[in-house]
Amino acid sequence: MKRSLAALALSSTAVFCTAFPVLADDDKKAAICAEAEDRYVELFGHPSSEEEGVTVVKMYKYNFCPGELTVPVGTTVRWVNVDKRTSHSVILPSEPESDRAFPEESIEFTFLTAGDQEYLCGPHWETQKMIGMVTVTEE
Template structure:
């Protein structure tokens, strides 16, 4: 009986994290899901030195992560694939999905100095 309660609690906690769109995946790695033609969360604040991992959680659609101000980003990510970037400098980093610009698929990473 205890094992079943523990699994239920664990599944509930994981579901809560996934629904919030942010899952801490280790030391200074934060995940952003790409689903329903949106980034979840669309706005994120991290400290300098943190890594963000974008994960395509769609069933059939590919997306990318493109930083137009820097002319750099990921290749197309198919369902289940991911891409990471480490943010060393404080600042505001806007990005979007090139294949789905017409859907306003956009996000912002705000990097604050590490204390």
């Protein structure tokens, strides 16, 4: 039986939330992603948005930043590990798990098919819920 990556991650976890904790989680995620961008600039000398020919997703403190993105078919996404000590990987549907990206290393994948594609970090999706989403659109 096929199950989505998010269903696998949440299959054994009951989810209870109210509006306040969700907002608090959103604020925490925004702060982590701001730190990730600062770290990217510290490491590479320019904002991630200035990379040509790729869309950058930072991997930091068990988060993908941004956690959700929309790109046109043919876009290459580069996941960059800006953590100081932790390695990460990327698992996409129908693709084998990538090699681990250690601090300052990256993983790239070009999206050739339109649709929503969940992805996750191999070592951290289950314990840290490190899951992302790419929506790939027709041009």
